[in-house]
Amino acid sequence: MAAITRLCHRGILLSAGAVIGDGDVHEIVSTYLTSGLGTTAAQEWPNRVDAPGDEAVWLRAIRIVDGQGNVSDSVDIRNPVGLEMEYEVLKGGEVLMPYFRISNDEGVIAFSTIDLDLRWQTEARAPGRYVSTAWIPGNTLSEGTFYVLATIRTPRRKYWPFFVPDAATFNVIDKMEGGSARGQWVGKLSGVMRPKLDWTTEFQPSDIVGTK
Secondary structure, three states: OHHHHHHOOEEEEEEOOEEEEEEEHHHHHHHHHHOOOOOOOEEEOOOOOOOOEOOOEEEEEEEEEOOOOOEOOEEEOOOOEEEEEEEEEOOOOOOOEEEEEEEEOOOOEEEEEEOOOHHHHHOOOOOEEEEEEEEEOOOOEOOEEEEEEEEEEOOOOOOOOOEEEEEEEEEEEOOOOOOOOOOOOOOOOOOOEOOOOOOOOOOOOOOOOOOO
């Protein structure tokens, strides 16, 4: 997907040999990712019977959201992306720490993240509905497709009420409009992460001027 959006302006979406989409490549990729033909940026389990979880905690939804909180399957590499977990606590008494693991389409783990809110590091969560979101800054991930594993952990014992390996997927796109870690380079940049780092250079001109 990353190569397609970087190299092409027009996209054509096929299903069972028929053209079901033809237009701007970013729109076609977005359609593909949300059509069920590719991947999904959100999964919801409104019914507790079918939802991941146990008698104490159940997962209601996993969503990939943009900076405005809207579900988004394709994210501009320069913008932040949120990993959102909505869950219901039925029984209190546990210190519950939402946890995400991000991998690329080659199975390489980019990183893992756990809820670091100091309140929930020590305080048991009371029964009720929670929405926890981890924010990845812009210019952190490289372009490509990323898969989200979602679970909840406790700090003092091996307990997780649910464990969903492919809870959501999203695509990071570099539109080649500047402002990313790419700079003026047009080739492929390897790596799972692509942080935009500050560089400094010291230069001292020569005091010797060549003469003819």
